[in-house]
Amino acid sequence: MKKYLLLFTALSLLFAFSLPAMADGHCMDELGCVEVGQDDPIVIGALLTVSGATSFYGEDSRGGIEIAIDARDGMLLGREIELVVEDSLCSAEGGQATAQRAAADESIVGLIGTTCSGAAQGAMPIISEAGMLMISPSNTSPRLTNDDVDAGGTYYPGYFRTAHNDLFQGSMGARFAIEVLGAETAATIHDGDPYTEGLAVVMADTFAEMGGDVVFQGAVAKGDTDMTAILTEIAASGPDVIYFPVFTPESEFIASQARNTPGLEDAQLMVSDGSFSSSFAGNVGSGAVGIHMTSPYVAGEEYDAFLMTWDDLIGGSPPSGFHAHAYDAVNMLMDAVEAVAEEADDGSLMIGRQALRDAVSAIENYAGLTGTLTCQDESPYRGDCATGSALAVYEITQAEVDGAWPPAVVWDMSMAMGMDEG
C-alpha cells in the first residue's frame, strides 16, 4: 500500500517539472543548486526548540526526524544522510539567528522547522532569500501561509508545513461544540501565547459564524496559579462550553479549579493539543473526567510501528504530538530530493533549489503517518500540506486520570464530513 503510494508520488513529482536542473554539468536552476560531492553526505538541517521551557516540542520533532532517517538506514541516493540540528529557541530572534547559520551552510539541502511559529517568522525571510525551503512540523499560525500583507500574512516562498493550520483546529473545536455538545454559548480563554491566542480567536469567530453566542473572551497570564477570578467572571456569563486551548500547567489549573467554581458545575470544558500530554489528566485529577481535547490524530498499524521504533531508538514514548508531523515532513523532503537530484559526470549530485521547492509544492495525496497530505498553493493556505483531516476530539475518562494514555477518540473530521452529507 505504502509502496504504491510512494510510487504514485514519485511519478507525480516527475510530472510536476520539466526543466532539468543541470545541463553540461552546470546548474541551470534559477535559485541555484546544492552540490553534493561524491563522498559527501546529504545534509538536512533542522531548526528546533531544543532548550528552554518548550524544549520537549523540539525533542519530539527531532525524534520523528531521526526515525524517518533511520528507516532509510541513514542513506539517500547512496549517500549518508547527516542531520544538523540548530536551536531556534521559541522566539523570532532565535529563529532569525539560526536561519542565518543555516543559510550560510551551502551543503544543507533543506530544512525541517521551526518549532514555534514566532521563530518561523524570524527565520523565513532569510531562508526564502537564500533559496532554501523549510517544512515545519509544528508551526500552526495562519499568518505563515497567508500572503496578504494587509491581513497580517507573512508567507515567504519556500515555506511548507505538515502541521495543521490553526484555522482547522479552531474551527473544528467550534463545530464539535455546536454539533456534538449542542452548545449555544461559549467562552474562550488564552494564556498570552501567540499560538493559544490564535486558536481561541479562530474558535470564537467560527463559533459565532455558526450561529453560536460567544459570551466571554478572556485571558490569563503564564505563571498564574489562581484561576478563581476568571472562572467566577465566566460563571457570571454562564457559557455552555469553555474552550481554553492553553498550555500546561495553566490549563491544568483552569480545569481543576473550574469544577470548584459555583455556576460552572455543568459547563463543558475543552482544551487543545497544548494540553495533550500524558500527565494532563492525572495532574488535574478527578475533575478531568469529561474534558474534551482537540489534538492531532494519528493512528493505525504504521503509527504503532513508529512508536515501537521510538522506544527502541530513543526510549520511552514521544513527549508531545508533533513527532509524526516531523516524520512526514522529513520524508517529503527526502522524497523530493530523490526525485530532483541529478548526477553529474564526476559523480557529484546537483539538487536544484527551485526544483526542490516545486517538487514539494506539487505533492499530492501523499500517504503520511498523519494522513493524506496535499500541499496547497492558494492563500491563506500557501504551503499548507496538512488538510486538517488528521485532527480529532478526544474525551478524558477516569481511566486516563488513573494513568492510561491516550484517551479514546470520540469525533474526527471524517465524522464532520459525514454530517455535512447527512
Place this chain on the structure above:
Amino acid sequence: MNILASQASRRVLGLGLLSGGFILFAGVIGMVAAFHEREIVDDFISLGQVLLLGSPFITSYLMAARLTETGEDPPVILAGGALIGLLTALPTVILLLFNSDEYRYLLDASLKIIPFVAASYLAWKSHAQGNETRQVAATWLVAALLIGIVSFGFALIFEVKGDLRGVLVNVDRDWVEVVTFDHRRELWTGIGLLLAASAGAGLAGVIMRILPDIPRRALLYGLGVTLLVGAFGETVRLILQENLDRDTLREIFRRDTLRQNAAAVLFIVSTLAGFLWAMFGGRAQSEFAALDDSRRHTMRNLGMLLFAALLLALPWLIGRTLSDVAVTIGIFVLMGLGLNIAIGLAGLLDLGYVTNYAVGAYILAVLTSIGPLGLFKGSFTFWMVIPVALLAAMFAGFIFAVPVLRMRGDYLAIATLGFGEIIGKLALSDWLKPLIGGAQGVQNIPKPFLFATELKNPEQLYYIVLVASLVTLFVSIRLNNSRTGRQWMAIREDEDVATAMGIDTARAKLLAFTLSAATGGVAGAIFAAKVGTVFPNSFTVFISINVLSLIIVGGIASNPGIVVGAVVLIGMPELLREFSDFRFLMYGALLILMMINRPQGLIPSKLVMHEAHAGAKPKLSAGD
C-alpha cells in the same frame, strides 16, 4: 597525624574536594553531558572531557603555585597533584556507584548513616567550643532528628523511584558514558579510567607549574589556543570560510570540529609562537617602554588606527553569520552603555531597563510596519522613526522616573523591576491588542534603506549599530566629564550630601533616567528592524538581567568593560550553543563571584577602582 594537620595537606584536601564538588555539580545539572556534545578535536577530546580534566589540572596548578611559594619539595607537590586528581573524581565515583544496580544499597546505607555522622560532627564541634555536656547532647539530638528527616525523605523517594534518574534527571546514560569514558557496561574499568585520567590531569597540572618559565608559558599558550579554536570550531570555520576554499577547509574541519592533524599542527605552531613570545616578548615590551614619549604616542595611535580599521572591516572578515552575532552583541553594548548612565554614572539601580527597549521596538514596529497594525503603511522609514523611537523612549524613561525619584537603592531597584513586569504584561495584553497586536505582535517591519540599498543583511546592519554605539560612547564620555557627570557622581557617593551641596538631585536623576532610556529605545528600534517582527515575549525581565550582568561583569562605569561584558555574556552563548542552556546559571554564578571577588569588574573603570580603594560606602537609605 602530622601530615594531616599540616597546612599543605589541608589545602590539598580542601582544593581537591572543591574541585570534586564542582565536577559532581556540573555532572548532576547536566553540564558535563551537554558539553560532551561539542567535540574539540575530532574523535579525540570533547568539551565535556576538557571540563572533567580541566578542573583537576587547574586546581593542581594553583595548588602547586602556592606550595612552591611556601617551599615544599617537588615530590610532595606531585603527590598533592595526584591526590587532587583522585579527590576530584571521588564524588563522581560515589555517585556512579549509587547509580549502578549492584551498589545501589550503598546509597540507602549512606542516607541512613549520614544523620548520625553529621550530628556527631556538629556535637564534636560544639564540644570543641567548650559547651556544656547538656548542650552538646542537645545539639546531637536536634541535628540527628532534623538531618534524619531529610535523609529519610530522600531515602524513601529513591526507594520508591527505584533509581536516581527518576529525581535527578541528568544522572542518565549520557552522563555515565562521559565520566566512564564510554565504559558504561564495565563500571569498574570506567571508574579506574576516570580516576587515572583525573590523577593524570592533576599530575600534569603540577608538572606544568614546576616547568621552567619559558617552556611553561609556551605550552600553556599552545594548549590554550588549541582548546579555544577547538571549542569555538564553528566560529573559526565561519571566519576561515570567507578566505579559504572548500577543500582546504575540509582538511582542517570535519563540519565544526577540528581534525586531529590540524589540531596537532595548530598546537605545535601556537606552542612555537608562545615560545618565541616567551623568549623575546619581554624584550619587545621593554623596548617599547624605552621609546621616547612621542614615538610611543605614534605607536599607540597606530594601534588605535588599526583597531578602528578592524572595527570597520569586521563584517567582511567574519562573514554573515558572525555579523549577525555581532549585531546582537552590538544591540546589547548599546543597552549596556545606556543602562550604565543610570547605574554606573548616577548609581541608580534600574532593573526595568527592558521597558525602554520595548518602547523603542514597538514604536518602530507600529510606525513602519506595512502590515495591518502599521499606522502609516511604510510611508515612514527607519531613519525617520529612529529619532521618534529615541524621543519616545526618553519620554517613557521620564514618565517612569518621576514617581521613583524619591526612592533610593534597593527600593528603586524593586520598583523599576515592577515597571518592567508591568510593561511586559501590557505589551501582551488583549487590552492593547488593537494597537500593538497583543500576543501576536507586529509583523512585516521593513528593513532600513540607505539611498536605494536595502540594508537587510547583518553585515549592513552592523554599521548602524556601530555608529549608534560610538555616538552613545561619545555622549556618555562627555557627560561623565561634564557638570552633570559630577553631580551624578556626588549623588552616587551620597545623596544626602549631594542635596546639602545644593545639587538639584531630582533634576539630575531625571536626566540620568531619561538619557539612559534613550539608547534603550534606539537599541529596541534596531532590534525590531533587524528581526522584522516584534513579539511581546522578547521583552522580559531577562533582558534587564542580561544587561545588568554584562555591566557588572565587564566593570561598572567602564566603557571597554561593557563591550567585553557583552562579547562574553551575549556572544559566547551564541557562538558556543552548548553554553546556552546554562546561560543564566553562569550569569547567576558570575554575579555572585564578581560581587565577592572582583566587584570592580573584568576591566575596571579608573574611577571605580579609586573609589573601591578609598573604601567609599554610599549610604543608601530606604524610602524617603
Place this chain on the structure above:
Amino acid sequence: MFRNKSGEFSWVDFTIDVLRVLIVLAVVVGAWNTLSSGRISLAQWVNLFAAGLSQGSIYALIALGYTLVYGILLMINFAHGEVFMAGAFSAFFLAEALNQTGFLNAQPILAILLLFMFAGLVSMTVAVLVERFAYRPLRGSPRLVPLITAIGASFFLQYTFRGLYGSHFKAYPQVQLLQGTLQLGDISIPVTQIFVFSSALVLMFGLHWLVERTRIGKAMRAVSENKEVARLMGIDIDWVILFTFGVGGFLAGSAGVINGLFRPQGVNFYMGFIPGIKAFTAAVLGGIGNIPGAMLGGLFLGVIEAIGPNLVLAGLGIPGANQLKDVIAFTMLVLVLIFRPQGILGERLSETKA
C-alpha cells in the same frame, strides 16, 4: 497640596499627586461600574475573597522570610522566592513517593506533617547555604552589592534546580482528605482553602512565639536593633543571622507544601520567581521589617489580586482583565513604594536604620 516640606511648589509632588487622584478615580469608576452591573453575585464575591485569603496566606509565609532578613540585615533577599521553590519542588518527589506507597491517603495528617518538615528543612538548608557562601562575605559592603548578589543567587538557584530536577512541570498528588467543599448556606468554600488558611495561621503563631518568647528570638530582636550592642552583650551575630535565614527558609518551604496542596499543578524551577516578587510586595505593603505587617500585607495582596481584576479592570471595560492580575500586584508595589514606603503597619524608618 502641591508644596514640599519647605512649602515651595514642587512639580515632582505635583505629578505624584495627580497620579494619586487618577488612580483613586480609576478604582472608584471601575468598582462602581462592576457593582452596578450586578454581574457577580455576593456569594461569588465571598468566594473570591476566600480564595484570595488562601493565596494571600501563602504570600504571607514567604513574605515573613523577606521581612525577617530585612529586619536584621536591611537587605532584600531577592533569592527568597527560589528558597520557596526549592522546598516545594523537592517535597513534590516525597509527596509522589508517599502517594505511591499509599501512605499519603492512609495517614494524611502524618504524611502532610512529614512533607512540611521535609520541605521546610530543604528550604532551610538552601537559605542557610546562600547566606553562608553568598551574603556573608559581603557584610558591610554598599547596599547595592548584596542586592546584585541576591539577584545572581536567584538565577543560580533557579537553573541549578532546573538542572537537578528537569524542566518539566510536575503536579502534587491529590489528598482525599482535602477534597470537597464546605457548604455555608449560599456560599461553598473548598476544604483546601480552610486547610491553607489555618496551617498558615499556625505557622505564623509559631513564628510569633519564637521571636517573642524564646532566647534566640530575643537575640534576633537585639541584633535587629543594634548589632554592635548585641555583639557586646555576647550574642553570636553570625549565628543569629544564619538562624534567621534558616527560619525564613523553613517558613518558605512550608509555604511550598501548602501551595502544592492548594494549587497542585505547575511545580517547576521557575515557580518561585513571581511569588517571590509578590511576597516582597506583601512585605513592603505591610511594612518591611515588621512581622505582623508581612502577614497582613500578604493577605491584603492576595485579596486584591483575587478581586481587583473583576472589580476594577473589568469595570473599566478592559478586555482580558485577568491577564493583568500581575499588573495590579506590581502597581500596588510601586504605589506603596511611592506613597507609603513604611507600609501599612511600619513606622517611618529612622535614618540610622535605613
